[in-house]
Amino acid sequence: MAIRRKLIASLTALVSFVLSGxxxxxxxLNMRPGVTETSQEAYDLHMMVVWVMTxxxxxxxGLMFYSIIAHRKSNNPKPATWSxxxxxEIVWTAIPFIILIFLTIPAIKLLIKMEDASDxxxxxQVTGSQWKWHYKYLDHNVEFYSNLKxxxxxxxxxxxxxxxxxxxxxxxxKELVIPVNKKVRFLVTADDVIHSWWVPELGVKKDAIxxxxxxTWTSVPKxxxxxxxxxxxxxxxxxxxxxxxRAVPQAEFDAWIAQKNDERVAAEKAAAEAAAKSWxxxxxxxxxxxxxxxxxxxxxxxxxxxxxPLFPALxxxxxxxxxxxxxxxxxxxxxxxxxxxxxxxxxxxxDAELAAVITYERNxxxxxxxxxxxxxxxxxxxxxNQ
Amino acid sequence: MADHHxxxxxxxxxxxxxxxxxxxxxxxxxxxxxxxxAMAMVIRAELYQPGLQFVEPNFFNSMTTMHGLIxxxxxxxxxxxxxANWLIPMQIxxxxxxxxxxxxxxxxxxxxxxxxxxxxxFMDGGAPNFGWTFYAPLSTTYGPxxxxxxxxxxxxxxxxxIMGAINVIVTVFNMRAPGMTxxxxxxxxxxxxxxxxxxxxVMPVLAGAVTMMLTDRHFGTDFFNAAGGGDPVMFxxxxxxxxxxxxxxxxxxxxxxxxxxxxxxxxxxxFGYSSMVxxxxxxxxxxxxxxxxxxxxxxxxxxxxxxxxxxxxxxxVPTGVKVxxxxxxxxxxxxxxxxxxxxxxAFVILFTIGGFSGVMLAMAPVDFQYHDTYFVVAHFHYxxxxxxxxxxxxxxxxxxxxxxxxxxxxxxxxxxxxxxxxAVNLTFFPMHFSGLAGMPRRIPDYNxxxxxxxxxxxxxxxxxxxxxxxxxxxxxxxxxxxxxxxxKPWEGATGxxxxxxxxxxxxxxxxxxxxxx
Numbered sequence: 001m002a003i004r005r006k007l008i009a010s011l012t013a014l015v016s017f018v019l020s021g022x023x024x025x026x027x028x029l030n031m032r033p034g035v036t037e038t039s040q041e042a043y044d045l046h047m048m049v050v051w052v053m054t055x056x057x058x059x060x061x062g063l064m065f066y067s068i069i070a071h072r073k074s075n076n077p078k079p080a081t082w083s084x085x086x087x088x089e090i091v092w093t094a095i096p097f098i099i100l101i102f103l104t105i106p107a108i109k110l111l112i113k114m115e116d117a118s119d120x121x122x123x124x125q126v127t128g129s130q131w132k133w134h135y136k137y138l139d140h141n142v143e144f145y146s147n148l149k150x151x152x153x154x155x156x157x158x159x160x161x162x163x164x165x166x167x168x169x170x171x172x173x174k175e176l177v178i179p180v181n182k183k184v185r186f187l188v189t190a191d192d193v194i195h196s197w198w199v200p201e202l203g204v205k206k207d208a209i210x211x212x213x214x215x216t217w218t219s220v221p222k223x224x225x226x227x228x229x230x231x232x233x234x235x236x237x238x239x240x241x242x243x244x245x246r247a248v249p250q251a252e253f254d255a256w257i258a259q260k261n262d263e264r265v266a267a268e269k270a271a272a273e274a275a276a277k278s279w280x281x282x283x284x285x286x287x288x289x290x291x292x293x294x295x296x297x298x299x300x301x302x303x304x305x306x307x308x309p310l311f312p313a314l315x316x317x318x319x320x321x322x323x324x325x326x327x328x329x330x331x332x333x334x335x336x337x338x339x340x341x342x343x344x345x346x347x348x349x350x351d352a353e354l355a356a357v358i359t360y361e362r363n364x365x366x367x368x369x370x371x372x373x374x375x376x377x378x379x380x381x382x383x384x385n386q
Numbered sequence: 387m388a389d390h391h392x393x394x395x396x397x398x399x400x401x402x403x404x405x406x407x408x409x410x411x412x413x414x415x416x417x418x419x420x421x422x423x424a425m426a427m428v429i430r431a432e433l434y435q436p437g438l439q440f441v442e443p444n445f446f447n448s449m450t451t452m453h454g455l456i457x458x459x460x461x462x463x464x465x466x467x468x469x470a471n472w473l474i475p476m477q478i479x480x481x482x483x484x485x486x487x488x489x490x491x492x493x494x495x496x497x498x499x500x501x502x503x504x505x506x507x508f509m510d511g512g513a514p515n516f517g518w519t520f521y522a523p524l525s526t527t528y529g530p531x532x533x534x535x536x537x538x539x540x541x542x543x544x545x546x547x548i549m550g551a552i553n554v555i556v557t558v559f560n561m562r563a564p565g566m567t568x569x570x571x572x573x574x575x576x577x578x579x580x581x582x583x584x585x586x587x588v589m590p591v592l593a594g595a596v597t598m599m600l601t602d603r604h605f606g607t608d609f610f611n612a613a614g615g616g617d618p619v620m621f622x623x624x625x626x627x628x629x630x631x632x633x634x635x636x637x638x639x640x641x642x643x644x645x646x647x648x649x650x651x652x653x654x655x656x657f658g659y660s661s662m663v664x665x666x667x668x669x670x671x672x673x674x675x676x677x678x679x680x681x682x683x684x685x686x687x688x689x690x691x692x693x694x695x696x697x698x699x700x701x702x703v704p705t706g707v708k709v710x711x712x713x714x715x716x717x718x719x720x721x722x723x724x725x726x727x728x729x730x731x732a733f734v735i736l737f738t739i740g741g742f743s744g745v746m747l748a749m750a751p752v753d754f755q756y757h758d759t760y761f762v763v764a765h766f767h768y769x770x771x772x773x774x775x776x777x778x779x780x781x782x783x784x785x786x787x788x789x790x791x792x793x794x795x796x797x798x799x800x801x802x803x804x805x806x807x808x809a810v811n812l813t814f815f816p817m818h819f820s821g822l823a824g825m826p827r828r829i830p831d832y833n834x835x836x837x838x839x840x841x842x843x844x845x846x847x848x849x850x851x852x853x854x855x856x857x858x859x860x861x862x863x864x865x866x867x868x869x870x871x872x873x874k875p876w877e878g879a880t881g882x883x884x885x886x887x888x889x890x891x892x893x894x895x896x897x898x899x900x901x902x903x
Binding site for chain 2: 030032045057072082085093096104111170193194196198207209210215239
């Protein structure tokens with residue numbers, strides 16, 4: 001008896017465990033409705049079409065399975081001889097038509113609504129580049145890059161990290177902050193290849209295409225942090241450029257903008273000071289290593305060996321070691337190299353950072369040129385370049 | 387007349403016999419299927435759990451790219467051409483294809499084309515890593531050096547496909563036996579003729595796209611380079627003008643196969659033959675005006691989005707007609723469920739599920755949520771694996787006695803079917819959910835919230851991969867030691883290849899054309 005009771009108890013436990021698993025799992029099975037009006041309408045439309053399709057499936061597959069059972073040879077040894085019926089065929093051509101019209105009308109309405117980005121309260125330019133997002137608040141003097149929080153080349157993306165962090169691969173160093181209940185227009189473009197900016201909870205997905213500026217918009221009614229990812233294959237680290245949007249009340253947004261402005265002023269001042277002074281090799285190397293690992297190592301590798309032929313090695317490269325090619329070196333870092341994947345860092349980094357990273361590249365990994373590039377050299381280069 | 391039958395390596399190198407060429411196409415496509423499948427196993431192994439375990443992201447991208455290219459151009463398309471070669475002449479009562487030497491050539495281009503493509507795996511910078519859709523500028527300015535090998539490979543595959551298509555059209559329009567009017571042709575022949583026209587229309591467009599890529603990469607043009615005044619979106623328009631008809635190129639012959647097999651095992655004539663023909667033709671015509679539904683997020687004008695949404699949804703009408711006709715063919719039939727029938731029924735059901743998600747994807751405002759997620763991956767694998775591949779598998783089981791004179795083992799065939807059926811759903815059904823949960827395509831690592839679905843899909847994929855080796859075993863066993871087939875192994879089979887020819891079909895058939903009543 002005891003055994004049976006134990007058996008029943010453990011079976012009950014097992015069943016309830018499985019059931020709770022199923023309940024847990026089904027909660028994750030569907031599209032999330034999201035928080036915006038458009039995302040919720042898209043969700044409603046999604047649910048409508050899911051049910052319509054389920055209905056069709058039940059009817060068609062039901063008839064089919066009935067036939068499979070009733071019209072098998074053992075049950076129906078003599079097949080019917082008919083093979084045509086114009087009436088029936090007209091009916092089942094017409095019915096799908098009607099169903100489609102019924103589905104299309106709300107879709108058209110919603111589409112028109114989603115594509116209407118007119119009269120925005122604020123506009124933000126979103127620029128994708130390998131493999132980060134650049135946000136520029138067109139109504140405020142604020143702009144910044146938003147990178148995956150753990151830089152790609154530092155993380156080892158192991159299972160432990162993935163399971164211990166609920167926002168694994170979905171967190172960034174600097175979030176896009178927007179005010180709630182305001183129509184925010186996004187002007188989406190790209191620097192290099194095509195990316196796609198997607199936040200599922202907002203129901204917004206737009207391709208970021210070099211040479212094009214695409215328009216989309218959202219209005220978030222609820223404060224919160226909403227996460228998404230790049231959804232257009234954009235190269236090696238495509239899976240590692242998340243989008244994080246934080247919607248905050250207007251007052252908090254204003255404070256954030258003010259703080260960002262202060263930060264910018266302070267940063268400009270610090271950069272000017274840093275650029276004005278003369279740096280010694282050690283300091284440049286320390287800063288340079290930091291910048292290099294954050295910005296360059298994804299392609300050129302931490303040890304400077306690159307992944308030739310696409311991303312050339314810097315270690316032992318002529319440009320990075322020959323004194324007469326130093327200007328060329330500065331030029332490539334500042335302006336990028338057309339026709340290749342090398343981006344222009346002139347506006348992404350301060351002059352001191354540029355000087356430091358170039359110095360680092362000329363002295364690390366056995367390059368040992370002893371060359372010291374000062375922020376002043378960068379300024380001179382930029383001035384001469386204009 | 388003696389049955390002239392060359393032997394040795396020369397038989398295969400110089401053959402102009404449609405049956406030999408058909409066999410070579412089928413074996414070639416199966417080898418490619420295994421190679422492309424092995425790549426899928428790498429992808430699924432990496433995605434079994436979060437974190438980067440086995441491969442680095444660039445190689446992962448190469449795997450997804452090569453998997454797609456090899457499955458589309460190396461496995462599915464050549465397998466359909468193989469079926470066409472074997473079956474069309476026998477089904478229309480012709481002695482061979484109309485252009486036998488070109489037939490030989492169009493096959494022998496393929497091994498070279500795929501050697502070029504596969505060799506890119508061993509090159510500096512890695513194999514093409516920009517997805518099988520090779521969107522510019524990722525594939526032009528940013529493509530690895532091996533991209534040029536990919537371009538030349540695609541050119542050669544295109545030439546091969548165009549020649550194959552010309553051959554089918556010329557054969558069908560010129561070599562039908564007396565009395566074999568167009569509207570008496572088996573549906574497989576009809577679907578292939580329509581496919582052949584699609585091929586001739588769109589393969590040159592693909593050739594144009596890769597040529598523009600080549601000149602952009604090396605000869606200073608800027609077709610797709612925005613900085614030089616070009617247009618990256620134009621690339622997508624050109625690609626999908628090829629790409630959408632391409633999906634019907636892969637599925638229409640399978641429609642033909644299912645139509646023949648379901649009628650045979652229901653022991654009843656195909657319901658609504660002429661509406662089947664018209665539905666196939668309408669699908670083909672519509673396929674030319676729906677391409678931009680792959681591009682709802684590129685920022686098209688709203689009029690364009692509306693047009694492509696509505697045109698795409700219209701495809702559901704002729705496709706629905708086909709599905710209803712298959713069910714009506716079964717209705718009041720006298721069905722038995724041998725392996726080909728099982729695969730054909732699964733084809734109808736699972737292809738229809740792919741069609742349902744297709745209607746969902748067609749709705750632009752919701753597509754914004756589905757686009758480029760695993761939902762899309764689930765959708766097109768449902769139409770391709772249980773669609774095109776199950777269709778071909780059904781065809782192999784059904785016509786194997788005609789080709790080899792041997793029967794496969796029915797019990798093993800049924801095991802293969804149920805194994806594939808479970809595995810294919812376990813692999814691809816969870817992808818709907820990971821897509822709806824927000825997992826983008828083509829990423830090597832992911833957040834924990836997608837983990838359960840990916841694990842299921844990976845387990846399914848490994849089982850599915852193994853089931854294909856089992857298929858190979860069944861076929862080899864049948865060829866080597868299978869029971870000798872009767873001349874008409876299927877009670878309900880109809881058509882010239884069953885009624886007028888023994889099993890196996892002799893090396894040369896219909897030296898004098900049969901008379902069709």
